[in-house]
Amino acid sequence: MPLKATLKQALGSLASIDFLEKLTEYSLRQKAPSVSLAASEEVAAPGTTWVEVADGGRRKLWRKTFDRIGARDILLLEFGVFKGDSMREFVNLNTSPDSRFFGFDSFEGLPEVWRGTSREHFSVHGQFPDIADSRVRFVKGWFNKTLEPMLDELAELAKTRQVIVHFDADLYSSSLYLLFTLYRHFPDYVFIFDEFDGHETRALYNFVQATGAGTEFFHHVLWQGCPTSVSGRLTAG
Numbered sequence: 001m002p003l004k005a006t007l008k009q010a011l012g013s014l015a016s017i018d019f020l021e022k023l024t025e026y027s028l029r030q031k032a033p034s035v036s037l038a039a040s041e042e043v044a045a046p047g048t049t050w051v052e053v054a055d056g057g058r059r060k061l062w063r064k065t066f067d068r069i070g071a072r073d074i075l076l077l078e079f080g081v082f083k084g085d086s087m088r089e090f091v092n093l094n095t096s097p098d099s100r101f102f103g104f105d106s107f108e109g110l111p112e113v114w115r116g117t118s119r120e121h122f123s124v125h126g127q128f129p130d131i132a133d134s135r136v137r138f139v140k141g142w143f144n145k146t147l148e149p150m151l152d153e154l155a156e157l158a159k160t161r162q163v164i165v166h167f168d169a170d171l172y173s174s175s176l177y178l179l180f181t182l183y184r185h186f187p188d189y190v191f192i193f194d195e196f197d198g199h200e201t202r203a204l205y206n207f208v209q210a211t212g213a214g215t216e217f218f219h220h221v222l223w224q225g226c227p228t229s230v231s232g233r234l235t236a237g
């Protein structure tokens with residue numbers, strides 16, 4: 001076997017898939033225009049710990065993104081709810097009585113292991129977060145079972161509302177499924193990705209490759225030089 005092929009095979013068998021994906025993501029966001037953050041504004045939060053920088057930063061990013069949209073009616077679709085931390089903030093950022101918020105989650109954890117995080121890590125044992133707002137509805141189950149039956153209802157609501165999609169499922173497989181499935185009904189929406197240094201970058205890149213959809217990034221948050229939360233707009237290709 002040629003030396004180059006032998007080296008590649010050795011690297012492929014030694015390195016974990018997660019490690020190799022990580023390399024792809026680093027090069028992707030610098031080289032692929034569809035996931036390049038170069039033209040977007042960096043949102044910085046003061047502090048040095050992850051909670052101060054990444055979590056504080058994402059809250060500022062959410063506010064800036066909602067400010068762009070203004071006080072109009074929205075249809076917010078969140079994929080990955082967990083204990084409702086982000087959903088709780090979204091309902092405060094848009095108080096229009098006709099806005100609607102849908103939170104999709106298994107509420108039993110991830111469908112597969114994610115970067116060493118066990119499937120059960122995000123399990124809340126089927127419990128919905130306690131959010132006392134009649135505009136919010138939670139949908140329990142795996143996305144590939146729960147989203148399709150809801151699409152007509154959501155598309156109807158979207159006719160008079162600005163659609164915002166919060167992608168916070170962490171996994172490549174979940175994010176890719178969502179991007180393709182939503183695109184059939186929602187060819188133009190505002191997106192927020194919560195974990196853009198992870199699988200989500202590659203999912204968006206592969207989705208844009210396949211569909212020719214357009215992306216424009218508004219804001220991004222960096223943690224130790226790598227993007228975490230990003231927001232922007234997706235448009236039909």
Ligand SMILES: C[S@@+](CC[C@H](N)C(=O)[O-])C[C@H]1O[C@@H](n2cnc3c(N)ncnc32)[C@H](O)[C@@H]1O
Nearest residue numbers: 080081082085086105106109122142143169174
């Ligand atoms: C990082 S947590 C969400 C955190 C939440 N948005 C917050 O800010 O607190 C990711 C969630 O995605 C859910 N999830 C990932 N893939 C899923 C899938 N295919 N179907 C249903 N739920 C999924 C997991 O159950 C988990 O609760």
